[in-house]
Amino acid sequence: MKRFHHSLLSVLLLSVVLVAACASPKAPVPATAPAPTAGQVPSAPQLTEEQQLYEAAKKEGELIIWTNTWQHGVIEKAFMEKYPGIKVTVWDGPTGAALVSQILEEAKAGKTSVDFLSASAEDMPPLVEAGLLREYSWPNAQGFPGQPPHKFYLNHSVTTRAPIYNSRLVAPAEVPRSWDALKSQRWAGKSVLSTSGTDSTLMFAYMWREGNKLAWEQATKFWKDVRAVTRPQIASGFSTNIDLLAAGEYDIFLLCSLGEVFIRKWKGAPVEIAPVGGKLPATARSVGILKNAPHPAGAQLFADFFTEARTLASYSDAVAVLSLSPEARKISKIAREFERAGLDVEVIPLEFATEQNLRESVRLWREITSLR
Amino acid sequence: MKPRWLRWPLDSRRAVLILVAGVVSVMAVIPLLFLLWNSFKNVGPGNLFDPSLSFTLKNFSEAFRDPLILTALGDTFLFAFGAVAVSMVFAVTIAFLVERTNCHFRNVAYGLMFVPLIMPGLLKAIAWILILSPRIGVLNQIWFSLGFQKPLVDAYTIPAMWWVEGLSLTPLAFLLLGAAFRAMDPSLEEAAAASGGSKVRVFLRVTLPLAAPAFAGVALLQFVRVIDTFDVPLIMGQRQGIYVFATQIYLAVRQAVPPAYGEAFVLSMVLISFSIAGLVMYQRVLARSGKYATITGKGYRPRLIDLGRLRPLGGAFIMFFIFVSAILPFLVLLWASFLPYYQTFSREALSLFTTANYEKLFARADFLPSVKNTLILCTSVAVGAMMLGTLISWIVVRWRPKGYNLLDGLVFVPYAIPSIAVGFSYMILFLLFPNPIYGTIWILILAYLVSYLPIATRFTNAGLAQLKAELEEAAATSGASLFSVMRRIVVPLMLPSLVAGGLYIFLLAAKVTSIAAMLSTPKSMVMSYYILNLYQEGEFTVIGAFAVLMVVGLTIITIVSRRLAQRRSLASET
Numbered sequence: 001m002k003r004f005h006h007s008l009l010s011v012l013l014l015s016v017v018l019v020a021a022c023a024s025p026k027a028p029v030p031a032t033a034p035a036p037t038a039g040q041v042p043s044a045p046q047l048t049e050e051q052q053l054y055e056a057a058k059k060e061g062e063l064i065i066w067t068n069t070w071q072h073g074v075i076e077k078a079f080m081e082k083y084p085g086i087k088v089t090v091w092d093g094p095t096g097a098a099l100v101s102q103i104l105e106e107a108k109a110g111k112t113s114v115d116f117l118s119a120s121a122e123d124m125p126p127l128v129e130a131g132l133l134r135e136y137s138w139p140n141a142q143g144f145p146g147q148p149p150h151k152f153y154l155n156h157s158v159t160t161r162a163p164i165y166n167s168r169l170v171a172p173a174e175v176p177r178s179w180d181a182l183k184s185q186r187w188a189g190k191s192v193l194s195t196s197g198t199d200s201t202l203m204f205a206y207m208w209r210e211g212n213k214l215a216w217e218q219a220t221k222f223w224k225d226v227r228a229v230t231r232p233q234i235a236s237g238f239s240t241n242i243d244l245l246a247a248g249e250y251d252i253f254l255l256c257s258l259g260e261v262f263i264r265k266w267k268g269a270p271v272e273i274a275p276v277g278g279k280l281p282a283t284a285r286s287v288g289i290l291k292n293a294p295h296p297a298g299a300q301l302f303a304d305f306f307t308e309a310r311t312l313a314s315y316s317d318a319v320a321v322l323s324l325s326p327e328a329r330k331i332s333k334i335a336r337e338f339e340r341a342g343l344d345v346e347v348i349p350l351e352f353a354t355e356q357n358l359r360e361s362v363r364l365w366r367e368i369t370s371l372r
Numbered sequence: 373m374k375p376r377w378l379r380w381p382l383d384s385r386r387a388v389l390i391l392v393a394g395v396v397s398v399m400a401v402i403p404l405l406f407l408l409w410n411s412f413k414n415v416g417p418g419n420l421f422d423p424s425l426s427f428t429l430k431n432f433s434e435a436f437r438d439p440l441i442l443t444a445l446g447d448t449f450l451f452a453f454g455a456v457a458v459s460m461v462f463a464v465t466i467a468f469l470v471e472r473t474n475c476h477f478r479n480v481a482y483g484l485m486f487v488p489l490i491m492p493g494l495l496k497a498i499a500w501i502l503i504l505s506p507r508i509g510v511l512n513q514i515w516f517s518l519g520f521q522k523p524l525v526d527a528y529t530i531p532a533m534w535w536v537e538g539l540s541l542t543p544l545a546f547l548l549l550g551a552a553f554r555a556m557d558p559s560l561e562e563a564a565a566a567s568g569g570s571k572v573r574v575f576l577r578v579t580l581p582l583a584a585p586a587f588a589g590v591a592l593l594q595f596v597r598v599i600d601t602f603d604v605p606l607i608m609g610q611r612q613g614i615y616v617f618a619t620q621i622y623l624a625v626r627q628a629v630p631p632a633y634g635e636a637f638v639l640s641m642v643l644i645s646f647s648i649a650g651l652v653m654y655q656r657v658l659a660r661s662g663k664y665a666t667i668t669g670k671g672y673r674p675r676l677i678d679l680g681r682l683r684p685l686g687g688a689f690i691m692f693f694i695f696v697s698a699i700l701p702f703l704v705l706l707w708a709s710f711l712p713y714y715q716t717f718s719r720e721a722l723s724l725f726t727t728a729n730y731e732k733l734f735a736r737a738d739f740l741p742s743v744k745n746t747l748i749l750c751t752s753v754a755v756g757a758m759m760l761g762t763l764i765s766w767i768v769v770r771w772r773p774k775g776y777n778l779l780d781g782l783v784f785v786p787y788a789i790p791s792i793a794v795g796f797s798y799m800i801l802f803l804l805f806p807n808p809i810y811g812t813i814w815i816l817i818l819a820y821l822v823s824y825l826p827i828a829t830r831f832t833n834a835g836l837a838q839l840k841a842e843l844e845e846a847a848a849t850s851g852a853s854l855f856s857v858m859r860r861i862v863v864p865l866m867l868p869s870l871v872a873g874g875l876y877i878f879l880l881a882a883k884v885t886s887i888a889a890m891l892s893t894p895k896s897m898v899m900s901y902y903i904l905n906l907y908q909e910g911e912f913t914v915i916g917a918f919a920v921l922m923v924v925g926l927t928i929i930t931i932v933s934r935r936l937a938q939r940r941s942l943a944s945e946t
Contacts, residue, residue, distance in 0.1 A: 064894045076737045090737045091894030092905045101631045106811075109803040113811045113893045233528065233611045237908045243714045244912075247508045267712040268724070370613060 050304070056297035058085040063298035065090050066114040068099070068123075074318040079305050086298055100126050103290075107132050112292040115299035117153075118306075121284035122199055122362075124153045125355040134289040136300070140307035144324045146284055146347040153288035156312060157321040160282035160345050161197060163274040164261050165252045166245050176274045179222070182254055183229045190251040191232040192241050195369045199353075200255055202361035203281040206348050214352065216364065223368045226254060234369050246271050259320025262337045279346040283353065285321060386773050392764060393779045399822045400785045403797035404644070407789075410800075411637035431634035441620065441639070448616040448646075451533055451605060452598045456591050458538025462693055463545035464587065469686045470546075471553035472579070473677045476687025482550070483934065484690070485543045488697035489876070490926045492883035493540050494903045495919045497607035498912070499701030500536045501527045502708065508716050510704065528611040537604045539697040541597070545590050552586035558675045571677060585657055592654040596647045600790035602886040607907065617643050618792050622889060625796060633800075640793035647788040702923055708916030729917035738897055743925075745813050746882055746899040753820040754878040758870050760821070761828030762836070762863070768829075769836045770844075780829075787826040794823050795890030811893040819887050824877045831876070835869025836862070871937035875930060882926060 057063070063086055065076060076088045091114065100123050106113055107130065117127075127133050133152040141147075146155050163176055169190075176182055204219035226232075233250070235241050238257045245253045246269035258280075264271050287306060293299045305311055309327035316323040316332040322345060329335040338345065411432070413425045435441050470481045477484070491499075503510045504527035515524040526532060560582065564574045602618040609615065615623075621639050624632040679686050708714050710725045733739050767773070768780045786794065798819045802810040809815045839862065847857050863870070888901035899922060906915045 066894060074735070077735065080737075088737060089741065089894050091897060092738060105800075105803050109810070110806065111803070111810060113895075234613065235611050239911055240907060240915075244505075244508070247714045247716060249505055249508045264713055269713040 050301075053297055053301045053304075054083055057083065057295070057301045060295040060298050061085070062087045062089065063116065063295050063302055064088075064114045065116045065118065065302070066099070067092055067118040068120060075306065075311060075315050078311065078314065079302060082305065083301065086301075088302075099123055103127060103132060104130060107292075112290050112294060114290055115293035115295045116302050116306075117288045117290060119286060119288075120199070121153075121155055121286045121353065122355075122358040124148075124286050124288060125358075127288070128152045129355075132291055134291045134293070134296075136289055136303060138303070138307060140304055140309075141325070143326065146324060146350070148350060153286045154307065155284035155286050155324060156307065157285045157316055157319075157323045158282035158345060158347050159257055159259060159285060159321045160280040160343070161200060161203065161255050161257055162276060162280055162343075163252060163254055164242070164245065164256045164258075164271050165274055166248060166250070167270045167272045169248060169251045175272075176252075176276060179276050181274075181276075182226050182252075185229065187230040187232075187252050187254070189231055191230045191254050192235055192245070192250045192252075193227060193230075193232040193254045193369060194238055194241060194256070195234060195236045195366070196238060197255065197257060198362040198365040199283045199358060200361070201364040201368070202348065202353065202357055203283065205357075205361070206352050207278070207281050209352075214357065216360065220364050220368060227368060230254065242269075242271060258343070259322075259334060261320075262334060263320050273341055273343070275342070279344045282322070282345045282347050284324070284347065386775065388771075389767055389773045389775060389779060392767060393775075393782055396764070396779065396782045396825070399818070400782065400789070400825070403794060403801060403822070404785065404789055406801055407637055407640050407644070407793060407797050410633070411641045413634075415633050415637070416631075431638045435635045435638040438635075440615065441635075444615045444617055444620050445642075447530070447605075447609070447614050448599055448618075450530055451537070451601075451609075451614075451616050452595050454530065454534030455537035455541060455598045455601075456594045458534050459541035459545050459594055460587065460591055462538065462542040463549050463590070464583075466542070466690055466693060467546050467549035467553050468579075469690060471550055472556075473679050473683075473686055475679055475683050475685075475690070477690045478687075481690055482547075484694050485546055486875075486879075486930055486934070487694055487699075487927075488539065489543050489879050490930060491698060491701060491919070491923055492603070492885070492900055492903060493537070493601070494603040494607060494883075494885055494900070494907065495705065495915070495922070496540060496701050497536055497604045498907060498915060499704045499919075500532065501608060502704045502714070502912070503527070503700065504532050510717070513716055527608055528614075530609075530614060533604055533608050533614070536608065537598060537601055539693075540604075541594050542693065542697065544597075545594055548590045548593070549583075549586060552583055552590075556582060562675065589654055589657045592650050592657065596650040596654075596787065599643060599646055599650075600792065600886070602792050602889070603904075618790060618886065621790075621792050621796065622886070625890065636796060640790065640796060643790045643793060644788055647790065651784070651788055702919070705916040705919040705923075708912050709920050710916075711913050714912040729911075729913045730921075732914055733917050733921070738902075742897045742899050742902045745896055748813055749816055749820065749898055750878045750881040752817045753824060753881045754874040756817070756821050757824045757828035757877050758832065758874045760825060761832040761873070762858075762866070762870070764825075764829050765832035765836045766862075769833055770841065783829050784826050786822045789823075790886070791823050791884060792886035792890065794819050795887035798887075799890045811895060813896045813898075816888060816891050816896055816898065819891060820881050820884075823884075823887065824880060827880070828873055828877060831869050831873025832866070835866040835873075838869075839865050868937050871933055875933045875937075878929070878933075879926060882922075 065088060067090060076090050080086065080088050099119060103114075103117075104126070117133075124133070128150070135151050136154075137151060138154045141154050141156070144154070144156065146158070148155070163182060165175060174186060176184070201216070201219050201223070202214070204222065205214040205216045208215035208218050232254055239260050241250075241253055242256060242260055242264055244250060246264055252274075258273060261271055261273060287303065289296070289299045289303055306315070307325075309325050309331070312323045312325045312328035313332040315321075316328060316334050320334055322335060322338055323329050323332055324347075412427045412429070414428050414430055415425065466481065466485075469475045470478045502508070504512070504525045506512060506523040506526045506528075509523070509525070509527060511525055512523040556579070561574050561578050564578045565571075569577065599616075600618055601616070602622060605614065605616040606619045606622065610619070617639050621636045621643075624636040624639065707717070709729050710727070711721060712724055712726055712728065715721045764779060764783055768776050789797075798815060802815055809818070843861055843865070844857050847861050848854075852860070883900055885900045885904055888898045889904060892898060892901045899918075903915065903918060903922075906918060
């Protein structure tokens with residue numbers, strides 16, 4: 001009986017230690033006055049303002065960030081190292097419509113779970129319309145191209161898509177060099193198409209537009225034809241499908257978000273981008289501060305930290321997207337990879353990337369991939 | 373003189389009954405009514421539970437006009453029947469081998485059966501994709517190396533889903549069927565054998581028909597559980613357009629633009645109807661099984677069939693099941709966890725081994741909080757469910773006040789509500805009024821508690837039924853308070869059942885994704901939902917590292933808990 005109690009006690013103690021270990025994040029070395037480091041954009045808020053903000057954020061003690069990409073963690077870690085005393089909770093939560101709907105539902109119930117939002121640009125307009133984002137000057141982001149006409153959110157980087165292939169399974173002569181080359185029996189039963197990236201239809205409708213008229217029909221027909229000819233597997237997401245492509249499950253991923261491809265290439269995976277030519281249309285990634293953020297000072301401090309050139313370059317390399325910050329591009333590895341691969345990227349202008357067009361794009365992409 | 377609590381008048385007992393039944397109703401029945409109410413309302417984002425909305429059948433008509441829903445209906449049944457069939461083949465065979473034969477490994481089979489319970493279905497599905505995938509799957513690679521051109525199996529088909537889900541269902545079916553085989557009166561078989569029947573003939577003509585009601589009951593319970601399954605169809609079925617109701621609910625709420633709440637309510641209600649139908653049939657089977665009763669008051673132990681030279685073969689079958697249901701998927705994920713990017717087995721891949729995936733996982737700011745949340749969730753749900761279960765069993769098995777059957781029935785209501793629907797209803801319900809638990813781990817604890825209460829009471833009912841009431845009465849008449857009796861007699865004697873039930877619920881809570889997928893918020897991320905996110909955005913190699921850590925952690929917890937329960941059991945016997 002005694003032995004049992006001792007064992008039980010040991011297990012309980014072990015559990016407590018485990019929980020405590022999980023609960024208390026590594027105590028970072030305190031930084032007395034966070035000084036700008038080399039590579040930072042000098043237009044950051046004045047030091048005293050920053051210090052005041054830091055003090056206020058420390059009093060709040062916490063910051064909650066909703067991201068749509070898990071690699072975001074690298075940035076939060078750097079933030080906690082620079083600003084000890086603020087516990088950052090990162091949530092890789094639902095994305096797209098689910099993200100918007102959850103924030104809307106919570107707001108109606110008078111709740112705000114998060115302080116800072118990092119999402120696709122298409123998720124932001126409904127939140128602006130509902131008055132849920134805070135207007136902020138984004139002092140570090142002066143001169144970033146492709147911004148909305150207001151300051152409720154900031155577009156900080158872009159992502160684009162192209163076909164990628166397994167270089168061990170596809171001979172150089174077979175590599176598709178145009179979009180039409182995708183409509184080939186060569187890929188029948190050996191390809192995959194993702195239900196994710198629902199703004200893809202807009203990308204193609206924009207790429208093939210006539211004047212100001214988006215080519216919705218052409219874009220939809222093209223992808224329906226590709227699907228009919230290649231009979232691809234329909235999967236969700238990009239990352240795990242790049243893994244499967246690299247392992248040889250498919251010969252070609254018909255339309256893949258490019259950033260992750262470089263990360264796999266750096267690890268030696270046999271994946272290459274098909275040189276289909278022309279400018280690749282891109283859509284933006286954005287950040288915003290929630291109007292009723294439970295920790296407003298922390299959110300603002302993070303917004304300033306996130307938009308520093310050095311942070312954006314780190315983000316760009318970790319998440320594998322092309323930064324809109326000219327300074328960040330100079331030091332970003334991904335930007336150099338895009339240049340080396342001769343990829344020409346064109347951000348879809350805001351007059352085309354409207355909420356209505358994005359919704360239409362989602363509807364058509366779901367029709368193409370036969371998802372709801 | 374009896375202590376006061378033993379002399380409680382019936383009215384007081386009924387008051388306790390009403391109080392407990394009230395709590396259980398609030399937890400279990402209100403979400404059900406909420407789903408029912410909203411399925412007849414034209415709801416959408418922002419107007420859920422709006423009393424001004426009139427009743428309509430629009431949600432039903434729209435849902436059933438959608439050809440995808442009708443296909444999903446067929447796929448749900450197809451998937452459920454196949455998975456239950458696979459699990460019954462394994463469970464019946466292993467239960468028979470363990471309980472009625474002298475095959476090898478029969479003494480350790482019950483312990484081994486906990487091993488497949490450890491790995492979450494989502495991880496199993498991912499592992500089986502890497503095993504059965506048409507081009508890179510381990511099995512097909514071996515097949516190709518033998519000179520074949522076409523793949524032997526395909527991971528993205530309904531039969532592959534049957535296999536994976538069937539393996540997951542087997543341990544519980546085995547535990548239930550093992551009890552049925554153990555309780556079988558051997559005299560009928562002996563009579564048949566004495567009349568000249570061969571072993572096979574006796575098995576087919578006597579043993580199987582005798583056990584048939586038990587088989588049917590277990591199969592129906594499994595059917596109710598499997599139509600709720602969300603992870604295997606999502607991971608393996610979606611690629612070939614195979615959708616089941618549970619995935620449709622998830623997609624309607626989490627991926628439709630705008631979220632199709634009305635459709636999700638309707639699908640939830642349809643799913644609940646199937647579950648209720650399954651449970652009603654289960655009760656009927658139980659009621660009818662009386663005429664097949666083989667359990668008598670006689671003390672006996674069924675005669676073991678000597679397998680002779682086939683003994684190792686029986687043992688090999690048990691080990692084959694453990695290998696395919698637990699060891700093989702784990703090995704595949706272990707392999708993936710040490711690779712920079714996923715690739716099939718080769719010397720070249722071996723030379724690339726790295727621990728980077730583990731480092732990457734620990735570098736994530738949300739990894740350790742999710743471990744902490746999972747430990748809190750699983751421990752709270754396991755302890756809470758077993759405590760509440762003990763209280764309910766005490767009322768139902770011991771006190772038996774008038775109307776106790778109602779409580780027994782109420783407790784079983786959540787079994788009919790698919791966990792994805794529980795998660796969905798709790799999410800919407802707790803957004804409707806100001807409360808401090810939305811967005812915290814506590815809403816998850818509450819939802820899991822509701823879902824697993826029926827399972828907890830099965831363990832506590834059985835545990836309490838085995839205890840003679842005389843022990844408690846003797847202590848009580850010696851002046852012990854109710855609390856002392858519970859603490860010093862009932863709980864220690866029930867400990868093996870409580871630990872077994874608690875452990876089972878702990879493992880379920882750690883694995884089940886569907887509730888967490890609906891209720892997780894920044895402060896309540898748990899590991900099961902974390903895997904889903906990793907799958908959607910991460911890399912197989914990092915998922916592998918995650919799986920290894922999770923399985924090792926849960927294995928340690930399982931072994932320690934079982935050891936403690938065994939020691940305690942021995943201690944109380946001596």
